[in-house]
Amino acid sequence: MMKVSEAVVFITGANRGLGLAIAREARRQGAKKIYVGMRQIGNFQEEGLIPIQLDVNDEQSIRFAAEQCADTTVLVNNAGIALLNDHPVAANIVATTQKILETNLLGLMRVTQIFAPILQKNQQAYVVNILSDVSWEPSTVLTSYGISKAAAWSYTNSSRQWLSQFNIQVMGVHVGFIDTDLTRSLPITKIAPETVAQEIFQGIEQNAYEVLVGEKTQQLKQGLSDAVASYVKLQPDQASV
Numbered sequence: 001m002m003k004v005s006e007a008v009v010f011i012t013g014a015n016r017g018l019g020l021a022i023a024r025e026a027r028r029q030g031a032k033k034i035y036v037g038m039r040q041i042g043n044f045q046e047e048g049l050i051p052i053q054l055d056v057n058d059e060q061s062i063r064f065a066a067e068q069c070a071d072t073t074v075l076v077n078n079a080g081i082a083l084l085n086d087h088p089v090a091a092n093i094v095a096t097t098q099k100i101l102e103t104n105l106l107g108l109m110r111v112t113q114i115f116a117p118i119l120q121k122n123q124q125a126y127v128v129n130i131l132s133d134v135s136w137e138p139s140t141v142l143t144s145y146g147i148s149k150a151a152a153w154s155y156t157n158s159s160r161q162w163l164s165q166f167n168i169q170v171m172g173v174h175v176g177f178i179d180t181d182l183t184r185s186l187p188i189t190k191i192a193p194e195t196v197a198q199e200i201f202q203g204i205e206q207n208a209y210e211v212l213v214g215e216k217t218q219q220l221k222q223g224l225s226d227a228v229a230s231y232v233k234l235q236p237d238q239a240s241v
Contacts, residue, residue, distance in 0.1 A: 004029040013079030017180040021193035056107030097144040104148035120166040175213040
């Protein structure tokens with residue numbers, strides 16, 4: 001069982017929002033070292049956090065980051081993008097989906113693939129993938145994002161099976177709308193990023209393979225096994241979300 005105080009944590013997309021909240025929670029819990037990956041380091045400076053230039057869509061960038069951070073024991077795949085109001089047959093739905101998959105799925109896969117040998121070498125290790133409720137719940141306003149997160153969930157499950165032989169645990173974190181820059185103006189219930197971060201590290205210390213943040217997420221997961229599964233049920237109009 002891993003203790004956060006003994007972990008060397010690498011977080012993608014960590015310049016703000018959930019990624020930065022995860023980094024700060026790791027610091028609060030006394031992690032040994034914390035790398036924060038971001039496209040542009042710029043003037044980023046925060047005590048105890050080590051900024052690393054990283055573009056999850058650029059293999060060379062990932063390899064260089066991995067070389068710099070070869071002591072990583074916990075990899076958090078957080079980097080992601082979303083676009084609101086893209087319904088399933090929108091004129092640009094294919095192009096939008098390709099763009100979002102490039103980061104949310106293929107970026108996650110690239111980082112995991114390149115960091116896997118490092119994690120294996122460092123013996124007990126963890127990969128944490130930030131997923132979403134829309135892996136399970138239909139959304140007519142987050143179609144591309146939902147596709148990417150459903151695919152990332154599938155990859156999470158496959159990589160968990162494969163990486164377990166190398167003593168690497170893979171954890172999926174399912175969560176609804178998080179209170180970030182993207183969602184701040186939306187009139188919906190949101191979860192504080194600090195809450196998500198706390199549950200992630202609690203999951204690591206409990207050797208969890210899945211973390212369901214919030215009551216709604218837990219209900220959605222249970223609904224997958226209903227006689228009429230939750231993802232089949234018609235949802236209220238989401239056009240205003």
